[in-house]
Amino acid sequence: MRCVGWPKLFAAVLVVVASTARPARASRPATDVDWPAWSDAPPWNPAVVLFMPLRDYSAPPQDLFVASPPKPVFEGAPPHAEVLDAVTNRLEAVVRADPRVKWLDLESVRSTLERKPEFGRVVQLVDRQVALGREYYDNTRLDDAARVLEAARGDAEGAYLDVLAPQVFANIELLLGLVYLEQGKPGAAHVALRRMARVDPTRRFERGYYPREAEEAIAQAYTDVQMTGPGDIVTGLERTERLLARVGADIVVTGFVARPTGQPQLLLVAYDRRSKAFILRETIPVRSAPRCARAVDLALSRMLACLSPRHVAQPRSKPAFGRFSLDAAVAHGVYFLHPTRDIFHNIGFSLNAALRVRRPVELFAKLNLYSSLPDRRADLETSDLVTARFIAGGGVAFERGVFKGFVRPGVEVQYASPFTVRTSPDCKFFPLGHPRCPADADGIQHFDGSVLLGFNVAVGLAVATRTGIYVAIQTSMSLYFPFLRASDVNFLLGSELGLGFTF
């Protein structure tokens, strides 16, 4: 083995530095456990809570029909609007204040769904189907009207218009109910009108606008909903789970006011799509808005305290790579343009530093030292080429889990030491000036020390551990000005294997 001096010295210094360097933090006893304060706790994966507006089914049946309304069909005020507002506000306040859960309202759901083009197309289709169904109904083409309106109902359910646009959905059901009545299908009409009552309980009608049979059917449907209840969630469990999944929510919270026993009661429910279970079902007597809000507060606190561990114990995975990375690497390099007859290898070490500015952009700097190894014919036998390189630039890095891939283009400055290439074996054996190796022999080339400027681009991959230590491999290519100087070194292909720490 043939050894050069400076790497030995450098290795010794490194080993000494590594063995003496210690973190600045003082050591602590093993029993001294730091329990994090709540504010210092790791970030949670909050359970996303979708809030569906509360409905009020407590209007007395006699209020359904109004003598002189502004329109034949219009939206009335819920009887317990003040209670519903107070409860809604309290729900939102409690959920927004708790870091374990995240509030999601219907407007956010609408925005999420509207981002998909097919949603807009379905809404337009439903509008056209309703208009066509109404035209068929007006022209007493009842079968066609039923067919078109049933299709509209299916499309509207698929687009969750019963939640996002309950009045539109109620119009479909009303028209269907009227068509079924005309067709002599009172059972089907009752089902349709009951669905209308479920999604739009505050809907009011002009007295005498519809035939008496229709008025009776509408009243019967609303009474039925009041007596039997609208069901826990207006969209049903299966469709609710699909909706939650589509908008990325875990829990739906909703409720309604009804009079199952004569006295108005608020039923508040929460359904968890992951455990497929109701995690809250609270019946609260409706007396005053503040008392209802207080009761809701207590019920919600109980629910949050008992959230399944999946929601509260699932810390968001901390990125494997911090903002700053520093590594040291063994390095190998080969010049594809070289004055020796055979390729010669260079080996050394590198220090790499990278600072993430904004994902995926990062700034980087590299310091690299190479020492040449003898080539096959030992043309570099009598002198070593030592190079020091500094590279800096901006790159991009893409992280996925514990892996980070990066591309780093930069500007390079290289200092190459003086070196001599002897291609004549006699000039390797005999001193310069010997009769076998005259001073002007063709087999000798002297190269002065030089500073080269060029470009470098590196691609690499790093794998990090939870402790912040990472292993990185990278390969790079350098080109120096002038790009084609046949008597010099150029086109350096480098490769590195490094060990580092990310902060």
Place this chain on the structure above:
Amino acid sequence: MSGRAFAALGAVLGFAALVASCGPPSDLLCGRWQSRAPANGSQSPSVLATSGVELYLGHFGPEVAGIVRLYPAQFDSDDDCGINDQPAACAYVDNGRWRSGDSRLTFSIDLAAVPGATTCSASRVEFDLTLRDSDHLEGEMRCVDGAALAQPVALERLGCQECVDVLGKEDCP
């Protein structure tokens, strides 16, 4: 950064520097060689007028350079490093080639400047040697004039002189 991380970093850096400091060997033949009487060969010279041969070789991958000194008498192991005779002739190694595949060394010397040093009609003598082990070269020398004249030769490396002492310090007078 933890102490363990520092230790790991130091170990890697140390390893890197250690690897960086060493290169591949390329000097198998480098050094000083002296002839010994061949086991099955004739004791009387046929190609050379002298019996003792001494090589100072530099070995550079597939290429070999150096000098050849010829002495009137054969060396024996008792000579060790002591050279007690003035060489009868000295020549430079020409066209020295090392073939690692069959561990074969060939070169020629030109003895035109030393009349009577060779019995060949031409002045050039070719050596064809094989490295038997790290310290022994065996083969023959022959005339390059086409005559079927050959002389076996066996050489032994002298352990008392390192390659670095040979390179650039030995020369023909």
